Amino acid sequence: MRITKEKRQENHDRIVAIASEMFRERGFDGVGVADLMERAGLTHGGFYNHFASKEALITEASAKGFVETSDRYAGYAVGEMIDAYVSRTHRDARGKGCPAAALSGEAARLPEGTRAVFGDGIEGLVAALQANLAQNNTNARALAISLLAQAVGAVVLSRACPDASALADEILETCRADCLATLAERR
Numbered sequence: 001m002r003i004t005k006e007k008r009q010e011n012h013d014r015i016v017a018i019a020s021e022m023f024r025e026r027g028f029d030g031v032g033v034a035d036l037m038e039r040a041g042l043t044h045g046g047f048y049n050h051f052a053s054k055e056a057l058i059t060e061a062s063a064k065g066f067v068e069t070s071d072r073y074a075g076y077a078v079g080e081m082i083d084a085y086v087s088r089t090h091r092d093a094r095g096k097g098c099p100a101a102a103l104s105g106e107a108a109r110l111p112e113g114t115r116a117v118f119g120d121g122i123e124g125l126v127a128a129l130q131a132n133l134a135q136n137n138t139n140a141r142a143l144a145i146s147l148l149a150q151a152v153g154a155v156v157l158s159r160a161c162p163d164a165s166a167l168a169d170e171i172l173e174t175c176r177a178d179c180l181a182t183l184a185e186r187r
Helices: 005-026 033-040 044-049 054-073 078-085 088-092 099-107 112-133 140-160 166-186
Strands: none
Touching: 005 033, 005 044, 005 054, 005 099, 033 044, 054 078, 054 099, 054 112, 078 088, 078 112, 078 140, 078 166, 088 140, 088 166, 099 112, 099 140, 112 140, 140 166
16 A cells, blocks of 8 residues: 655654654664654554665754754753753753753764764754854854853763762752853853
8 A cells, every 4th residue: 555745754754753752762772673663653664665774764863853952942042041951851851852962972983974963963052052142252152162062061971870869960050050150251
């Protein structure tokens, strides 16, 4: 039975959305094609009607994750973005969080195409922060990179600790306060 182009696109988009969340939750190696397709309500064999390889899906799903992250923080002032990003809510919502915090360590070992998607996604986050900072800061790009790096690092380190540990929360609190203090003194 043939499916319409619209249904095919709907299935493709569903696979990408589910994969984007699952990859951020479990990592690239923690998601099998069979499990992904079952969750999408499709057959394992149908995967190759949509993607040439798992790597192709990883690339598309990662790009989607960065778009979701950019959309989530659009319209936030930099301080509000720092508060939301360097938070327990973000840390604990791995599947819905930023791909930079969830997958950068893994992406660094992947082929150039996937790393290029991460580079573009990170550049987009830097550009959004920079635009928000540029009105009052001549070194807006450097500050944007520094704030993003500290925010991502804080989430990564906090996630590496047991969820209920005092250190996990302390990392977030300390880095969030430092980011906000840096922002206040350099604006």
